[in-house]
Amino acid sequence: MALYTSMTQTQLNEELQSVLAHYNRCKQQNLKLNLSRGKPSKMQLDISKDILTALSDDAECFDGAIDARNYGELAGLPCARRYWAEILDCKPEQTFVGGSASLNLMFDVIARAYSHGLLHSPRPWCREETVKFLCPSPGYDRHFRITEFFGAQLITVPMTAEGPDMDMVECLVQDPCVKGIWCVPKYSNPDGIIYSNAVIARFANLKPAAPDFTIMWDNAYCIHEFDGEYVQIPDLIELCRQAGNPDMVFEFASTSKITYAGAGFSVMASSEANIDYLTKLFGVQTISYDKINQLRHVRYLKDKATTLEHMKKHAQIMAPKFAVVADALEMQLGPCGFARWNRPKGGYFISLFTMPGTAKRAIELCKEAGVEMTPAGATYPYGKDPDDSNLRIAPSLPPVEELEKAMDVFCTSLKLAALEKLLSV
Amino acid sequence: MALYTSMTQTQLNEELQSVLAHYNRCKQQNLKLNLSRGKPSKMQLDISKDILTALSDDAECFDGAIDARNYGELAGLPCARRYWAEILDCKPEQTFVGGSASLNLMFDVIARAYSHGLLHSPRPWCREETVKFLCPSPGYDRHFRITEFFGAQLITVPMTAEGPDMDMVECLVQDPCVKGIWCVPKYSNPDGIIYSNAVIARFANLKPAAPDFTIMWDNAYCIHEFDGEYVQIPDLIELCRQAGNPDMVFEFASTSKITYAGAGFSVMASSEANIDYLTKLFGVQTISYDKINQLRHVRYLKDKATTLEHMKKHAQIMAPKFAVVADALEMQLGPCGFARWNRPKGGYFISLFTMPGTAKRAIELCKEAGVEMTPAGATYPYGKDPDDSNLRIAPSLPPVEELEKAMDVFCTSLKLAALEKLLSV
Numbered sequence: 001m002a003l004y005t006s007m008t009q010t011q012l013n014e015e016l017q018s019v020l021a022h023y024n025r026c027k028q029q030n031l032k033l034n035l036s037r038g039k040p041s042k043m044q045l046d047i048s049k050d051i052l053t054a055l056s057d058d059a060e061c062f063d064g065a066i067d068a069r070n071y072g073e074l075a076g077l078p079c080a081r082r083y084w085a086e087i088l089d090c091k092p093e094q095t096f097v098g099g100s101a102s103l104n105l106m107f108d109v110i111a112r113a114y115s116h117g118l119l120h121s122p123r124p125w126c127r128e129e130t131v132k133f134l135c136p137s138p139g140y141d142r143h144f145r146i147t148e149f150f151g152a153q154l155i156t157v158p159m160t161a162e163g164p165d166m167d168m169v170e171c172l173v174q175d176p177c178v179k180g181i182w183c184v185p186k187y188s189n190p191d192g193i194i195y196s197n198a199v200i201a202r203f204a205n206l207k208p209a210a211p212d213f214t215i216m217w218d219n220a221y222c223i224h225e226f227d228g229e230y231v232q233i234p235d236l237i238e239l240c241r242q243a244g245n246p247d248m249v250f251e252f253a254s255t256s257k258i259t260y261a262g263a264g265f266s267v268m269a270s271s272e273a274n275i276d277y278l279t280k281l282f283g284v285q286t287i288s289y290d291k292i293n294q295l296r297h298v299r300y301l302k303d304k305a306t307t308l309e310h311m312k313k314h315a316q317i318m319a320p321k322f323a324v325v326a327d328a329l330e331m332q333l334g335p336c337g338f339a340r341w342n343r344p345k346g347g348y349f350i351s352l353f354t355m356p357g358t359a360k361r362a363i364e365l366c367k368e369a370g371v372e373m374t375p376a377g378a379t380y381p382y383g384k385d386p387d388d389s390n391l392r393i394a395p396s397l398p399p400v401e402e403l404e405k406a407m408d409v410f411c412t413s414l415k416l417a418a419l420e421k422l423l424s425v
Numbered sequence: 426m427a428l429y430t431s432m433t434q435t436q437l438n439e440e441l442q443s444v445l446a447h448y449n450r451c452k453q454q455n456l457k458l459n460l461s462r463g464k465p466s467k468m469q470l471d472i473s474k475d476i477l478t479a480l481s482d483d484a485e486c487f488d489g490a491i492d493a494r495n496y497g498e499l500a501g502l503p504c505a506r507r508y509w510a511e512i513l514d515c516k517p518e519q520t521f522v523g524g525s526a527s528l529n530l531m532f533d534v535i536a537r538a539y540s541h542g543l544l545h546s547p548r549p550w551c552r553e554e555t556v557k558f559l560c561p562s563p564g565y566d567r568h569f570r571i572t573e574f575f576g577a578q579l580i581t582v583p584m585t586a587e588g589p590d591m592d593m594v595e596c597l598v599q600d601p602c603v604k605g606i607w608c609v610p611k612y613s614n615p616d617g618i619i620y621s622n623a624v625i626a627r628f629a630n631l632k633p634a635a636p637d638f639t640i641m642w643d644n645a646y647c648i649h650e651f652d653g654e655y656v657q658i659p660d661l662i663e664l665c666r667q668a669g670n671p672d673m674v675f676e677f678a679s680t681s682k683i684t685y686a687g688a689g690f691s692v693m694a695s696s697e698a699n700i701d702y703l704t705k706l707f708g709v710q711t712i713s714y715d716k717i718n719q720l721r722h723v724r725y726l727k728d729k730a731t732t733l734e735h736m737k738k739h740a741q742i743m744a745p746k747f748a749v750v751a752d753a754l755e756m757q758l759g760p761c762g763f764a765r766w767n768r769p770k771g772g773y774f775i776s777l778f779t780m781p782g783t784a785k786r787a788i789e790l791c792k793e794a795g796v797e798m799t800p801a802g803a804t805y806p807y808g809k810d811p812d813d814s815n816l817r818i819a820p821s822l823p824p825v826e827e828l829e830k831a832m833d834v835f836c837t838s839l840k841l842a843a844l845e846k847l848l849s850v
Contacts, residue, residue: 037496045494046483053481058474069470069685071462099524100715107710114540115551115575126540126551142712149709150540260494263717284574285532287567290525292688293718 003337004355004418016419023369023416026409031370033406038189038348039397040261040314047313048259051300060299061292068291075279076267080294084267086304087222088251089235095269096279099289102254102266106216107146109250109268112281113179113212114150119247119277121212125150125179134172134181136164138351138379138390140189143182143218152179154381159188163195166202173208180214186233187221190351190379190392192344197234204239206248215240215249220347222253223308226315226322227345230308237269246271255297257314257348258307265294321395321403325350328407338418350393351379358417359388365413371406428762429780429843441844448794448841451834456795458831463614463773464822465686465739472738473684476725485724486717493716500704501692505719509692511729512647513676514660520694521704524714527679527691531641532571534675534693537706538604538637539575544672544702546637550575550604559597559606561589563776563804563815565614568607568643577604579806584613588620591627598633605639611658612646615776615804615817617769622659629664631673640665640674645772647678648733651740651747652770655733662694671696680722682739682773683732690719746820746828750775753832763843775818776804783842784813790838796831 007015055061061068063077075081076097085092098105109118117124125131133147136157144154155172158165164183172178183203185195195203203215217236225231240248247270255264268278301307326343329352333339341352354362359376366373374392377385393410395403432440480486486493488502500506501522510517523530534543542549550556558572561582569579580597583590589608597603608628610620620628628640642661650656665673672695680689693703726732751768754777758764766777779787784801791798799817802810818835820828 039496042492045486045492048494049483052483052486053478056478056481058471058477061470061477067467067470069473069688071464071681071686101711101713104711111536111540111710115536142709145709256496260717261496262711262713263494263715284567284570285536286526286529286687288526288687290688290715290718292685293715 002335004422005337009423012419012423016416016423019412019415019419023365023412026412027369029370029405031405031409033370033398033402034372035394035398035406035410036372036374037397038257038394040257041317041397041399043317044314044396045260047310048300051259051296054296054300055292061295063295068295071287073291074283074286074288075275076289077291077294077298079298080265080291083298083301083303084253084269087307088219088253088267088269089232090237090251090269093272094237094275095267096275096282097289097294098266098268100263100265100293101256102218102220102252102268103142105266105268106143106218106252108282108285109214109216109278110146110150112278113214116281118212118214119274128177130177132175132178134164134169134178135381136181136183137381138190138392139182140184140218141378141383143216144381147182148382156381157181159191159193161193163188163193163199166199170202170206173206173210173213176209178208179210179212180216182216182218184218184220185236186219186231187224187344187347189220189347190349192342192347192349192351194231194233200234200236201239204236204243204245206245213248217249217251219251219253221257223311224257224314224348225311225346226318231346237271241271247274250274255301258301258310259297263293265290265297318396320400322350324400324403325393325395325407328404328411332408332411333414336415336418339414348394348396350395352391352393353389354391354414355418355421356387356389358414358421359385359391361420362391362413362417365416366409369409369413371409373410427760429847430762434848437844437847441841441848444837444840444844448790448837451837452794454795454830456830456834458795458823458827459797460819460823460831460835461797461799462822463682463819465682466742466822466824468742469739469821470685472735473725476684476721479721479725480717486720488720493720496712498716499708499711499713500700501714502716502719502723504723505690505716508723508726508728509678509694512732513644513678513692513694514657515662515676515694518697519662519700520692521700521707522714522719523691523693525688525690525718526681527643527645527677527693528567530691530693531568531643531677533707533710534639534641534703535571535575537703538639541706543637543639544699553602555602557600557603559589559594559603560806561606561608562806563615563817564607565609565643566803566808568641569806572607573807581806582606584616584618586618588613588618588624591624595627595631598631598635598638601634603633604635604637605641607641607643609643609645610661611644611656612649612769612772614645614772615774617767617772617774617776619656619658625659625661626664629661629668629670631670638673642674642676644676644678646682648736649682649739649773650736650771651743656771662696666696672699675699680726683726683735684722688718690715690722743821745825747775749825749828750818750820750832753829753836757833757836758839761840761843764839773819773821775820777816777818778814779816779839780843780846781812781814783839783846784810784816786845787816787838787842790841791834794834794838796834798835
């Protein structure tokens, strides 16, 4: 095997025959595997068994004098706010603890910006001629979809090894129509990188033209290392305050990948002024979130130190899976020279750039061979990757044996798509 | 004691002295009681203790092949949809099982109507010149607030003993700006009446001018009898289908007053077309709701028969409290002749009409004597009762002894306010 781009036509044809033969053998296995979404595996879910009985008696359902079984405490139980404040390195008053999905909190922030405006909005976003939103890409399709849903123009900002291209961000925020940006600062989805301190400082010091410019700081993988020790990143809420932009950032996190996916508890953190403002607005939609589940989680996860210990159990399951992926890519694609990828130390994804113009075709080939991947393009605004090159690999769900088979199909499909392309030129 | 309205000035003055003396004795008790909201009491919350351990092991977390601990099943676990379909007398495909608050489902329906429109909307409601919403009153302040929040004009429709004044409703829906109506068909908040079959049939057969006219059918107290057996009301979803209005109604319910307030699970029921449409829209805001809590509830409450048995335990706690209120009103206010009220057989509230122009003052007097009541006016759109007459009593929270004291303060305050009014004329 050699670099595809240095092969002669004859060599390419020989390689095609060999890859095709292997692809057909893959197909004969009648696989039905799914690497499409960042779902935890059964083994990971089993880790948290004891949370089911963390509250087992009436007397345990109290946070001080507050009965978690009754209405009240819209911004969350005090113990739940303290818990998240410690995890996110902010103050309890800066937190709003919600229901089972941080995505819903993000949606609700954008939805209220649309219908009513945020704290510094001159008017609701639905009354603006044009709203633009910055989407560092590759990024998370569900983020992009929320702002698309509310009619915003999505603007692609390239990702670098340190985070979004801040030169471009600083330039774009001079447009008053640019109302915000989506970010996953730790183990970004899908690149798996950690934003550098320099990038984070530049975020805090942005001078946007829009008074209600909002950084949607989805710290989804805030404690989700699987390789090495916990990495602390700067608290953007505090940095924004120091930079004179106190209300510019909303941070989000949840326990979906700590305890149970979609059945954990979530948090939004921001300036006290933002939390007060949104608590009033959120009070129209609900009396209070599920405090029993908040309390159950706090009793089980206790504090940051205990939670970090808990995360090591996830790491033990995740690390070998990421190794399978990285090894397969290295072995099978490395010598061919047409693809590049990251090797993250945390989070849920590996981002891979294959030969431009072949990503869609590769995913199609995967599907034909029984392996479901995240659709090509999903990591870009409107699901359209201009280069048709980026792919997201989500190794968490399948067991290692299945993952090995799936990666064989994946690498073979990428090679096949690349060869088809090279031979069709 | 006699009818206040037939008293002479001298008699009124004597009565005032006597009532005032009693009021001052009340004040000296330094009470701190709250009858303002329909919160369950601690005794009621204690009933559901066993739900805390209804799921205590990994193996129990499955609904068939579906792992409730992972993402998926946006419209709810199949067993949860079956559970609610039986309770509400509809089909599982007509249900969407959500998170811990039905209020949030109602809010999300109106919010999506505002931002995107409902299934038959010509355009999103935010693009309409005027949106009007019918508010049968006295009614539930949190309902009214949702439509007010999204800029709708709230139109008061009087309540009768059988439900909203349907002559007026039928007339008002001829206005294409009228987009919907709020209803609590069983043990209405606060009147405590059950809509008659005739009223329900007239709802199904409405011919509204707006193609997206929506009945918000909040069946909050669908199985919440405390006096007598379970009362079945007609299934409006089916009646609407038969009347050629298949997509005109959204029904809502939750277990907030069955298990834990704000920590139960909720449901929205409607035509399959509506459920499909909204499931797509709700898919932008969340991947799935808390299925662990859905499963926990289904395991604990099992089915309709078991749930109705469970509700009898609530009834045993609620019935004596409603009796305390009814007896106090009868004894203390009955002879004075200036107030009228309902004696409901289910639900959470008693609605009382006092002497016009005195409700606000009465609530003020209650507060001064340490008894917090629902604010006067809260049961009308914009919190403004044109007659300043209706008051809502929520007897569920305090223990019987406290309730007796609170009702003494309440009746005394009503009398005092009425006397002040009569003497100031």
